[in-house]
Amino acid sequence: MSDAWSDRLSEYLDGELPPGEARELELHLRDCAVCRHGLTELKALVARLAADPVLAADQPTSQEWQAIRRAISAPRRRWMIPSAIAAALAGLAIAGALLRPREPLRVEAAAVPAVYDRATGELEAILRDNKAQLRPETVQALEASLAAIDSAISQAERALAADPANDYVTRSMGQLRDARLTVLRRAVAVATGKEL
Amino acid sequence: MLIAMLLVQATQQAPFDTTIAVRPETRLEVTASAGTIDVKVWDRNAVRIVARPERGAQVQAVLDGAVLDVRARTPTGGIDLVGYEITVPRKMNLTLGRSDVDITVHDTEGSVDASITSGKIVIEGGRGAVSLRSFEGPIEVRSARATVKAESTIGRITLSDVVGDVDVRSNSNHVTLENVDSRNLRATSISGMVRFSGPLHPDGRYTLTSHSGSVFLKSPPPINASIDIATVGGAFSSAILHTVTYRTRKGIFIARFGNGAAQVTMESFMGGLVVEAIKPQ
Numbered sequence: 001m002s003d004a005w006s007d008r009l010s011e012y013l014d015g016e017l018p019p020g021e022a023r024e025l026e027l028h029l030r031d032c033a034v035c036r037h038g039l040t041e042l043k044a045l046v047a048r049l050a051a052d053p054v055l056a057a058d059q060p061t062s063q064e065w066q067a068i069r070r071a072i073s074a075p076r077r078r079w080m081i082p083s084a085i086a087a088a089l090a091g092l093a094i095a096g097a098l099l100r101p102r103e104p105l106r107v108e109a110a111a112v113p114a115v116y117d118r119a120t121g122e123l124e125a126i127l128r129d130n131k132a133q134l135r136p137e138t139v140q141a142l143e144a145s146l147a148a149i150d151s152a153i154s155q156a157e158r159a160l161a162a163d164p165a166n167d168y169v170t171r172s173m174g175q176l177r178d179a180r181l182t183v184l185r186r187a188v189a190v191a192t193g194k195e196l
Numbered sequence: 197m198l199i200a201m202l203l204v205q206a207t208q209q210a211p212f213d214t215t216i217a218v219r220p221e222t223r224l225e226v227t228a229s230a231g232t233i234d235v236k237v238w239d240r241n242a243v244r245i246v247a248r249p250e251r252g253a254q255v256q257a258v259l260d261g262a263v264l265d266v267r268a269r270t271p272t273g274g275i276d277l278v279g280y281e282i283t284v285p286r287k288m289n290l291t292l293g294r295s296d297v298d299i300t301v302h303d304t305e306g307s308v309d310a311s312i313t314s315g316k317i318v319i320e321g322g323r324g325a326v327s328l329r330s331f332e333g334p335i336e337v338r339s340a341r342a343t344v345k346a347e348s349t350i351g352r353i354t355l356s357d358v359v360g361d362v363d364v365r366s367n368s369n370h371v372t373l374e375n376v377d378s379r380n381l382r383a384t385s386i387s388g389m390v391r392f393s394g395p396l397h398p399d400g401r402y403t404l405t406s407h408s409g410s411v412f413l414k415s416p417p418p419i420n421a422s423i424d425i426a427t428v429g430g431a432f433s434s435a436i437l438h439t440v441t442y443r444t445r446k447g448i449f450i451a452r453f454g455n456g457a458a459q460v461t462m463e464s465f466m467g468g469l470v471v472e473a474i475k476p477q
Contacts, residue, residue: 138314141332141350145368148387152407155465159428168426168448172465176407179367179386186349190313190331195294 005032009039116177123184130191142187149180212247212255218264224284225291227267229275235301237286237322248279287324316351334369352388370409378402385409389467393474396421398457410467413460417473420454426463434471 005028011017012025029036131139156173163169189195218241226233231250238244243264247255253268253276268276275295284290286305293299293311301308303321310317313331323341332350339357346353346364353366356374362381364371370388373381379400383390386407393414396402402421404411410430413423417436425432427447434451442449453471462469 135314138332141368145350145387148368148408152386152465155407155429159465163445166428166445166448168463169428169465172407172428172463176386183349183367186331195311 005029005035006038009035013039013043116181119181120184123181123188126188127184127191130188133191133193134187138190142183145183146180149176149183152176153180212245212249214257215242215244216257216259216264217242218259218285218288219262220285220287221262222259223263223289223291224282225263225265226280226282227265227294228278228280228297229294230296231276231278231280232298233280233282233292233300235282235284235290235292235299235304237288237303237305238283239286241285243285243288244283246281250277251275253278335364396458396460401459403461405461405463406467407465408467409464410470411462411464412470412472413462414472414474418454419471419473420456421452421458421460422456423451423453423460423462423471425449425451425469426461427465427467427469429466430464430468432462432469432471436471436473438471 005025008017008021008025012022017025025035029039134142153173153176156169156176159166159169160173220241222243224243245255245257245266247266247268249255249268251270251274252272253270255266255268255278258265266280266282268278270276284304286303288304289306289308290301290304291309292301295313295315297312297315298318299310299312299315300318300320301310301322305323307324308319308322308326308328310319310327311329312333314333315330316333317328317330317335319326319328319337319340319342321339325343326337326340326345328335328337328344328346330348330351333348334351335346335348335353337344337346337355337358341359343361344355344358344364346355348366348369350368351366352369352372353364354372354374355362355364355376356372358373358375359377362373362376362378362383364373364382365384366388367385368387369385371383371385371390373383373392373394376392376394378394379397381392381400382403383392384403384405387409388406389409389412390404390406391412391414392402392404393412396415396419398420402413404413415421419436425448430447432449432451434453436453438451438453440449440451451471462471
C-alpha cells in the first residue's frame with residue numbers, strides 16, 4: 001500500500017515541495033485514497049494540537065513539528081496506527097517541556113510512548129523522593145486523582161483497541177496523558193516548593 | 197530607579213499597619229506561605245496593608261518601580277504565617293499567592309492573578325481578568341463581570357453569576373458554572389462532573405467535557421443550539437425536542453435544538469450528557 005508520495009505529504013503540507021513535485025502530488029492525490037486520507041489526518045492532527053489550550057503555551061518547536069509530521073507520514077504502518085500516534089503526540093509537547101534542556105527530538109511511532117513513559121517516570125521518581133513534603137491528606141487526594149486518570153487511560157486504551165479509528169477516543173487518550181503529566185508536574189512543583 | 201522601601205519588624209502578635217502611595221499602574225504582589233490574604237478596594241491611589249504576623253514573622257512592603265511587593269520572613273526561615281487585610285485602588289492589578297493561603301478579593305477592577313497549593317481562592321464581585329490556579333484548594337468566583345481562567349489539579353471550581361469568557365479546568369473535581377452568561381466558555385474535568393447553567397447566545401461557543409463525570413447543560417428556553425455529542429460508554433439525554441444526526445459511529449452525533457445557532461460541544465467518555473431547560477421561576 002506504500003507509494004512514492006506517502007513520505008512526501010509532510011513536505012507538501014509545509015509548502016516545502018518544489019512546485020513541479022507539488023503539482024504531481026496533487027494529481028496523485030486525485031487517484032490515491034490512502035494518501036488523501038493521510039493528508040487529511042495530518043491536517044487534522046496539526047489543527048488539534050494547535051488548538052489545544054494545554055499545549056498552546058508550550059508548542060513544539062518547528063523542528064519537532066517536522067519530526068512529528070514525518071513520523072506520521074513515514075512508512076505505511078502509520079495508516080494502521082495513526083490514532084495511536086496521534087494520541088501519544090498530544091502528550092509530547094508537555095513531555096518535551098519537562099525534559100528541557102533537551103536533545104533534538106526524534107519522533108518515531110515506537111518512541112512516542114517511550115517519551116511519555118520517560119517523562120512520567122522521571123516525575124514519579126522526583127515525587128517519590130519528595131513525598132514527605134506533602135501532607136498526608138494531600139498525598140491521599142493526589143493518589144486518588146492519579147488512580148482516576150489511570151483508570152480512565154485504561155478505559156481509553158480498551159476503547160482504542162476496539163475502535164482504532166475513533167477520533168474522539170484518540171483525542172481523549174491524548175488529553176488523559178496530558179492530564180496525568182500535568183498532575184504529576186503540579187505535584188512535583190508543590191512537593192519541591194516551586195511555583196505552580 | 198527610585199526605590200522606596202519600608203521595612204517594619206513586627207513583633208509577634210503586633211499588627212503591621214502601613215499605607216503606601218502608589219501610581220495607577222503599580223501592581224501589588226503579595227507572597228505568603230500560610231495564612232489569609234483579604235483584598236478590598238477604595239478610591240485612593242494608595243495601598244493600606246494591615247498584617248497580623250505570627251511565629252515571629254517580619255512583614256515587609258517594598259515599592260520598587262511599578263511593583264509593590266509584600267511578603268514576610270521568619271527568623272528561622274520557616275513558614276511565615278500572616279493574616280493580611282489589604283485595601284487597594286479599585287483598578288490595581290494583583291498577583292497573590294502562593295502556598296497554604298486563603299485568598300479573598302472583593303470588587304476589584306484590575307487583573308487578578310492568584311496561585312495557591314492549598315487553602316482557597318474566592319473572587320467576589322468586580323470586573324477584569326482573573327487567572328486562578330490551585331493544586332488542591334477550591335476556587336470560587338461570584339458575581340463578577342470578568343474573563344475567568346481557572347485551573348485546579350484536585351480542587352473544585354465554582355462560578356456563579358458571572359458574565360464573561362470562561363476557561364476552567366479541574367482534573368479530579370467538579371466544575372460548576374451556575375448562572376454564567378458567556379459567549380466563549382470551556383469547562384473541563386477528568387473525573388468530576390461538569391455543570392453549566394446560563395443562556396446560550398447565538399454567536400456563542402461552549403465546550404463542556406469530562407471523562408468519567410457526567411456533563412449537564414441547563415439553559416432558559418427556547419434552546420437554540422447545535423450540540424456536538426461524543427461518548428463511548430455514556431449516554432445522551434434530553435426531554436427537549438431535538439433532532440439527531442449521526443456522524444461516524446454510535447456515540448458521536450449532533451443534537452440540534454431549535455435553530456441550532458449556538459455551537460456547543462458536550463463530551464463524556466463514560467458519564468451522562470444531559471440537556472435541560474431552566475424552568476421559569
